Amino acid sequence: MSGTEADTGSLTLAEQYLTQPAPVRRIPEGSLTPRAALHILQSEVLLDGDPSKNLATFVTTWMEPEARTVILENLHRNFIDHAEYPRTAEIANRCVRMLHHLYNGPGEPEAPGTACAGSSEGVMLGALAMKWRWKKARETAGQATDKPNLVYGADVHVVWDKFCRYFDVEPRQVPIARGRTVVGPDELEPHIDENTIGVVAVVGTTFTGECDDVLGIDALLGRLRSERGLDIPMHVDAASGGFVFPFSHPEFEWDFRLESVKSINVSGHKFGLVYPGVGWLVFRDEEQLPEELVFYEDYLGERDATFTLNFSGSSALILAQFYNFIRFGREGYASLVRAMNTNRDALAARLGEEDALELLSGEPRLPLVIARVRDEEDFTGTDLVGELAQRRGWMVPAYEMPPDNEGQQIMRMMVKINQSRELADALADDIHVSIADLRKRAAGQRVKRPVHRGHGY
Ligand SMILES: *Cc1c(COP(=O)(O)O)cnc(C)c1O
DSSP, rough: OTOOEEEEEEHHHHHHHHHSOOSSSSOOOOOHHHHHHHHHHHHHHHHHHOOGGSSSSOOOOOOOOOHHHHHHHHHTTTTTTTOOOOHHHHHHHHHHHOOOOHHHHHSOOOOEEEEESSHHHHHHHHHHHHHHHHHHHHTTOOOSSSOEEEEEESSTHHHHHHHHHHTEEEEEEEOOOOOOOSSSHHGGGGGGOOOOEEEEEBBTTTSSSOOOOHHHHHHHHHHHHHHHHHOOEEEEEETGGGGGGHHHOOOOOOOOTTTTTTEEETTTTTTTOOOOOOEEESSGGGGGOGGOEEEETTTTOOOEEEEOOOOOOOOOOOOOOOHHHHHHHHHHHHHHHHHHHHHHHHHHHHHHTTTTTTEEOOOSSSSSSEOOOOOOOHHSSHHHHHHHHHHHBBOEEEOOHHHHTTTEEEEEEOOTTTTTTTHHEEEEEEHHHHHHHHHHHHHTOOOOOOOOOOOOO
């Protein structure tokens, strides 16, 4: 309510506008002053969680003031108007080339990929490219093209099932064996045949932040190529890992160093450290993109090629990605990933002292802590995260592992750059007290409900 002032005579904004419920069904007939509209909106959004305490999301919740300036100054620049904004188009291509280089792609292709709204659009486009390449090869060989399938583990993001349903491809989702959290060549091989348009491997899964056995899958695809003449591409879903592992584990070969990897998607808005709304699809080489998927139009004065699902969209986040690339450089990204991993390790060390919790370990992994409430306890992960939300507004997800691992409820705490050591320690303190309270309550003792203390003490 700061800045409230009289607009009409002696009526305050508060009395004029803030005494009514917000419109929910119809666009109001009349207009408001900008300030009243802003107050109404801001006061309502306050009821949402504070993104800084959201340890559930992989998505960037903090950017530098200069990056925010880039965003503010370019929100009105429509990215698709390549003819009008050729520099912006060129900057997007630079980002694609830089990623191609970061992922050890061969040669120096001009535009080996595209900017997207996020990894989901990148996945749709990358998978469509695989489908069309498969279709063309089958047609050329005079073979049927009515039964395409895509092979992946149950540890993938839901976007892969979505692609299969939207674009009419049979999803061959391979279950994760009990006790395992990722997939490798042995599980995938029986599902691959001549109708397989591609195999998907996840580098940094949504469930545990681990990686499918990309090296093993690459070896399998190499063998299928030489022994059975099946030429099947691998697409790597590096939505999160694509901006982590090149810096934290540069020796880990998951990218174009592997012969079978033909395309990679990465979310700029996850560890690319840009606010939500940008992702990337990167091809090994320009041959991976079938010409049929490129549309040419000249609505805006110049013949222009597009390979997207969306049309108009802001340039702001794409330009902010380039800002980050030149601002941080590889050294800066490496330093930021180290900082996240250091705080992740500090949080893990504290939680490792809790005998109620069991921690998942193993590298390479995204900067997150995965914990499970031991079976002996009389409370669940859901109880614990509920307690944490109540205590200080922490948002920590508790969820089930993929099918065949039912009952394996885990909690995931993502440690992003805004999760400072102080915040990690505060979370560990709150987890400690919450566990003690939950145990007392389970033992029938009366325990005072925690009071949300907001920021600090
Ligand atoms: C987040 C994520 C996606 C979806 O990415 P968006 O950028 O949110 O569209 C896909 N795959 C994995 C592994 C992810 O972590």
